[in-house]
Amino acid sequence: MLLASLFAANQAEALTASQFIKYCESERATEQMFCSGVLHGIATTNRTLDKVGQQKFFCPSDEIKEGDLEKVLLQHASDHPENLTKNATEHAILVFIKNYPCGEAQQK
Numbered sequence: 731m732l733l734a735s736l737f738a739a740n741q742a743e744a745l746t747a748s749q750f751i752k753y754c755e756s757e758r759a760t761e762q763m764f765c766s767g768v769l770h771g772i773a774t775t776n777r778t779l780d781k782v783g784q785q786k787f788f789c790p791s792d793e794i795k796e797g798d799l800e801k802v803l804l805q806h807a808s809d810h811p812e813n814l815t816k817n818a819t820e821h822a823i824l825v826f827i828k829n830y831p832c833g834e835a836q837q838k
Contacts, residue, residue, distance in 0.1 A: 750818035751807045754800055769799050772822055787823055789832035802829050 754765035773796055780786045790798070799822075806825045807814060813821060 745818040746814065747807065747816050747818050747821035748814035750822070751804065751814065754804060765800065766796070768819070769796055769803070769822065772819070772826070773799060776826075786832055788826040788830040790826070790830040794830075799826065802826070 750765070750768070753761040756762055756765075776786050776788060803822055803825055806829070816824075
């Protein structure tokens with residue numbers, strides 16, 4: 731799964747947010763898996779930062795599921811289509827930072 735996540739994240743670097751959102755909204759399993767892989771890679775990287783003593787990018791609650799990240803991303807895309815020309819990975823991280831800010835109590 732890690733290898734698939736790394737491959738997906740690398741592929742997402744070449745996509746705009748608009749192109750990436752189409753994968754997340756797709757009915758095709760392979761496209762949905764691509765979306766999930768990229769979001770899994772972002773979430774795993776974020777958790778790993780915390781484990782090695784670095785500041786996380788975003789701080790969702792412990793109860794959040796990775797499917798919730800996709801829902802937040804899709805809702806933001808619907809609410810702010812003007813942002814969909816940005817790089818897909820950077821856009822997703824910025825959306826998560828906005829929706830899951832890290833407060834002093836959440837950071838080490």
